[in-house]
Amino acid sequence: MSTSLNLSNSGSLMSKTDYMRGWRERNRSHLLGYYRRYNSLHREQRHEYMRKYKRRPDVKARDKLRRDLNPEPQRERYKQYYQLKSEEIKARARERNRLLKVTVIGKYSPSLSCSRCGFSDMRALSIDHINGGGTRHHAIVGHGTVFYQWLQKNNCPEGFQVLCMNCQWIKRQERNENANVNGGGEKK
Ligand SMILES: [Zn+2]
Numbered sequence: 001m002s003t004s005l006n007l008s009n010s011g012s013l014m015s016k017t018d019y020m021r022g023w024r025e026r027n028r029s030h031l032l033g034y035y036r037r038y039n040s041l042h043r044e045q046r047h048e049y050m051r052k053y054k055r056r057p058d059v060k061a062r063d064k065l066r067r068d069l070n071p072e073p074q075r076e077r078y079k080q081y082y083q084l085k086s087e088e089i090k091a092r093a094r095e096r097n098r099l100l101k102v103t104v105i106g107k108y109s110p111s112l113s114c115s116r117c118g119f120s121d122m123r124a125l126s127i128d129h130i131n132g133g134g135t136r137h138h139a140i141v142g143h144g145t146v147f148y149q150w151l152q153k154n155n156c157p158e159g160f161q162v163l164c165m166n167c168q169w170i171k172r173q174e175r176n177e178n179a180n181v182n183g184g185g186e187k188k
Contacts, residue, residue: 109162
């Protein structure tokens, strides 16, 4: 119990901060109106500021920690959002996955066609492991969209080509790769 503590706690020597706090409490409704007006007039600036703020590394880390410690509110909010917008969300995901596939296929085949027969319907085109080992590789990195994501993340490495499903099957027959679809029968 020091003297200075007693002085700062006494009403007669109120600090500037305490005075301001008191003023804000007494003028709460006036301030709220002011903030509301300010916010509605500066909507775009505020959104821009928040977008930048939310991307700051320290803020991101803090928000992530908060979510990790207490994941329920976020999960609940997303569940409600998903129920409202599920069709839009699914459509967006389909479009995103389609674009990803076109991008990756285009890296391996700029003409977006099968490298053997030239077939060009995107729905039947896929990425082929030129030297085999596809089943084993897919078991590690995943299938479909996840596989395209892997290719993109790895800057579309060499050793892959675009084939249509027909040519995929013909190639498998030729290499006798479908003797064991679980991966054991594949040549490397
Ligand atoms: Zn083909």
